[in-house]
Amino acid sequence: MTTNLRTESPLDRIISFLDHGLKNAAGCPPAAGRLIPTPPPGVESGPMSPQERRHAAGLMRVNHAGEIAAQALYHGQALVAQDRGVREFLMNSAREEGDHLVWCTARLQQLGSRPSALAPMWYLGSALIGAAAGLAGDAISLGFIAETERQVEAHIEQHLEKLPSTDEDSRAVLQQMKADEIAHRKHALARGGKELPSALQGLMRNTAKIMTKSAYWL
Numbered sequence: 001m002t003t004n005l006r007t008e009s010p011l012d013r014i015i016s017f018l019d020h021g022l023k024n025a026a027g028c029p030p031a032a033g034r035l036i037p038t039p040p041p042g043v044e045s046g047p048m049s050p051q052e053r054r055h056a057a058g059l060m061r062v063n064h065a066g067e068i069a070a071q072a073l074y075h076g077q078a079l080v081a082q083d084r085g086v087r088e089f090l091m092n093s094a095r096e097e098g099d100h101l102v103w104c105t106a107r108l109q110q111l112g113s114r115p116s117a118l119a120p121m122w123y124l125g126s127a128l129i130g131a132a133a134g135l136a137g138d139a140i141s142l143g144f145i146a147e148t149e150r151q152v153e154a155h156i157e158q159h160l161e162k163l164p165s166t167d168e169d170s171r172a173v174l175q176q177m178k179a180d181e182i183a184h185r186k187h188a189l190a191r192g193g194k195e196l197p198s199a200l201q202g203l204m205r206n207t208a209k210i211m212t213k214s215a216y217w218l
Contacts, residue, residue, distance in 0.1 A: 013079050031098030036106055037176040039168040046166030056167045057113035058216040059159050063174065064104035065116040065215035066152060066208075069126040071097045073148060076130025077141045086138045089191060093145075093184050100180070103173045110169065116215040142193030147201055149185035151208060153178055 039045070048056065074094035081087040108114060116122065133144040156178045163170055196204075 031102050032095045034096075034099045036103045037172040039172045043168050045168040045170075048164050048166055052164040052167070053111055054113075055162075056164055056170055057108060057111040059162060060104055060107050060111065060170055060173075061113065061116055062212045062215045063156070063159065063177070064101065064108060065119065065122050065211055066155065067097050067100040067104060067177075068116075068119050068122045069211065070094075070148070070152065071101065072123040072126035073130035073133075073145070076127040076132075077134040077145070080131055080134035081141065082138050086142065086191060089187060090145075093187075096180050096184070100177050103177070107170055107173055117218050118214060122211060122215075139192050139194045140196075142188040142191050143196050144193075145188040146185045146193045147196050147204060149181045149188070151201075151205060153181045153185070155208070155212070156181065 071094050074090045074097065078087050078090040078094070081090060105115060130144075134141045156174050160171060160174055160178075163174070
């Protein structure tokens with residue numbers, strides 16, 4: 001879906017950024033409106049023990065927190081993007097990340113659990129990081145997206161392996177999320193994203209570890 005963007009003033013962008021932040025805080029993120037992914041025909045989730053349900057919920061809570069952070073990164077980068085086309089790409093990608101949030105929230109409810117209590121902190125911190133990346137220029141900003149999505153793709157792959165073998169509903173959600181992250185990474189590189197220094201890539205991985213370990217429990 002392509003958004004028809006008029007020429008925006010700095011105030012327009014700030015208002016849009018605040019609007020998106022408030023909607024995320026209210027649990028109503030801007031989304032593309034796609035249906036929740038379901039297992040392939042003939043594949044159904046089987047019974048899980050209470051321990052397996054708690055583990056699946058913990059994994060999905062981590063993914064929910066990751067999608068809050070991803071949306072915030074896009075919003076922060078879009079706030080300061082220099083090129084209109086880059087901003088449009090960022091906002092469209094953020095809406096797809098909004099779908100991920102909706103799907104993870106629904107799955108957490110099905111598992112009898114809830115999102116991370118630290119969600120507002122994940123959003124604010126990630127939005128500031130996104131804005132900082134955006135201020136470095138669109139090429140660096142796009143490279144930051146590509147590296148973020150590469151790491152998220154690897155993270156989701158690990159969760160697919162850790163899910164209880166009978167939790168096909170969570171698996172279907174994560175598989176579609178992974179496909180979207182791959183597409184975002186490829187689009188960011190195609191638009192001229194530059195590879196980030198290895199030291200920065202490592203810093204990003206370590207920062208993500210803090211969030212994933214915290215969100216699993218909180």
